[in-house]
Amino acid sequence: METINGMTAESSLEKILGYPAGVLIKDLFEIMNEILANRDLATYKHTLRVAEIANRIGKAMALSQEDLTILEFGCLVHDIGKTAIPDDVLLKPNLFNDQDRRIMEFHPLIGAKLFARRLQDDRITHIILRHHERLDGSGYPLGLKGNEIDQLSRITAVADEFEALTARRPYKSALHLPVALQVLEEEAQKGTLDRHIVAVLTGIADSLKFDDQTLYPTGHFMEEIEQFRRDTFFRDTLSELYNYRYLLVLDDLKLLGETGNNGYLLMLIHFHGLGRFQVDNGVIVAGQVHDEIGQRLGDTVEQFREKRKQYDGSVILFRKHCDYLIYAEGNSEKALTPLIDQVRSMVNLTHEEWGLQAECFRRWLKRDMPIEKGLADLFLMEVARAESCQR
Numbered sequence: 001m002e003t004i005n006g007m008t009a010e011s012s013l014e015k016i017l018g019y020p021a022g023v024l025i026k027d028l029f030e031i032m033n034e035i036l037a038n039r040d041l042a043t044y045k046h047t048l049r050v051a052e053i054a055n056r057i058g059k060a061m062a063l064s065q066e067d068l069t070i071l072e073f074g075c076l077v078h079d080i081g082k083t084a085i086p087d088d089v090l091l092k093p094n095l096f097n098d099q100d101r102r103i104m105e106f107h108p109l110i111g112a113k114l115f116a117r118r119l120q121d122d123r124i125t126h127i128i129l130r131h132h133e134r135l136d137g138s139g140y141p142l143g144l145k146g147n148e149i150d151q152l153s154r155i156t157a158v159a160d161e162f163e164a165l166t167a168r169r170p171y172k173s174a175l176h177l178p179v180a181l182q183v184l185e186e187e188a189q190k191g192t193l194d195r196h197i198v199a200v201l202t203g204i205a206d207s208l209k210f211d212d213q214t215l216y217p218t219g220h221f222m223e224e225i226e227q228f229r230r231d232t233f234f235r236d237t238l239s240e241l242y243n244y245r246y247l248l249v250l251d252d253l254k255l256l257g258e259t260g261n262n263g264y265l266l267m268l269i270h271f272h273g274l275g276r277f278q279v280d281n282g283v284i285v286a287g288q289v290h291d292e293i294g295q296r297l298g299d300t301v302e303q304f305r306e307k308r309k310q311y312d313g314s315v316i317l318f319r320k321h322c323d324y325l326i327y328a329e330g331n332s333e334k335a336l337t338p339l340i341d342q343v344r345s346m347v348n349l350t351h352e353e354w355g356l357q358a359e360c361f362r363r364w365l366k367r368d369m370p371i372e373k374g375l376a377d378l379f380l381m382e383v384a385r386a387e388s389c390q391r
Contacts, residue, residue, distance in 0.1 A: 029073045033076045038225075047077070050075045050163050051071075057159060057197060061200055073124055074126075075127065075156055077115075078160070079111065081128070083110075087232075089104055091233045105132070108130070109141050112125050112128045129153075134157070135149060154194040155194075158193055158197045158198055161184065162205075168252065181202050184201070227311075234249065239294055239319065241294060243319060243320075247318065247327055251371035256371070265333060265362060266375065268362070269343065270323045271290070272357060273357035277354070277356050293350055294324060297317055303342075304328070304339045314328065326339075326343065332364075363377055363381070
């Protein structure tokens with residue numbers, strides 16, 4: 001090891017810092033992980049849980065303390081490459097097209113590139129690069145097979161997938177433990193994951209408990225930045241209206257109903273005559289009329305909106321393709337009657353002015369009813385109405 005005035009580089013560094021170099025290294029890895037948190041809080045929480053799961057697997061496999069340390073460091077930064085992934089992909093909730101998927105699959109390469117030329121020990125770089133590789137060659141980014149994938153990367157792959165299966169995400173419920181383990185076992189039988197590692201995880205899975213991870217101190221500014229990024233992603237640039245899927249995200253984050261109201265109203269304004277209207281009046285005129293209707297609905301919503309801390313308000317207007325959707329909070333459906341009446345009046349005015357036909361469908365739901373279920377019921381009403389008209 002290189003010496004400086006008779007001291008090793010490591011001991012010299014410790015003298016300057018006033019504490020062991022090993023502590024500094026761990027701190028630096030945690031700092032890198034928090035940099036990822038500033039980019040995507042959900043991924044930050046994911047990496048902490050993956051590190052814990054992998055560590056427990058490693059201990060059960062009687063790995064050396066050195067291997068356990070490398071495993072922990074590698075898992076903390078295994079998704080560090082996502083800092084370079086655009087929001088349009090990173091924040092997209094499991095609705096990837098081929099290009100989105102290709103961009104996302106670059107993240108192991110990006111992360112490995114950060115470490116490859118800076119660490120003499122390649123094991124951390126391998127974990128970053130190979131945690132999505134599969135034993136049968138079906139993984140990415142390199143399509144490695146069998147012995148080309150080292151043990152620590154195999155452990156990380158199992159821990160990573162187990163965490164993804166058991167964590168709740170927008171548009172995806174968390175799988176119950178037995179179901180998640182069954183999925184992993186099936187993959188092991190197919191030859192994608194290491195059977196021994198899956199068996200070890202199965203043996204310790206019941207004892208895995210995770211506390212929610214929070215960044216301290218933040219003064220809540222990180223929450224505000226995350227809220228802005230989330231809101232911007234789901235808001236249409238031209239109309240400034242949210243895509244209706246944003247409701248599912250708010251529900252998943254448990255933000256709705258923050259004032260303790262008893263329930264919520266979902267109201268769909270469906271333009272079943274828009275296709276005919278476009279043919280008769282032209283696409284440009286139809287678009288202008290549709291936008292004007294949206295503006296009027298927005299003005300109506302603004303009249304009834306009450307400020308909320310973590311989302312836009314007690315009444316929110318959304319776009320669903322060519323339809324509009326209103327979410328409104330309240331203690332009863334009756335309390336929202338003025339809003340309902342005004343929306344109906346606007347629908348009637350739309351028909352009088354332009355001959356454009358629209359219908360309103362609505363559901364009042366208790367607060368404990370998931371938004372996903374409420375939307376499904378509302379859209380079924382729309383489908384049932386369309387089918388009855390075709391008879």
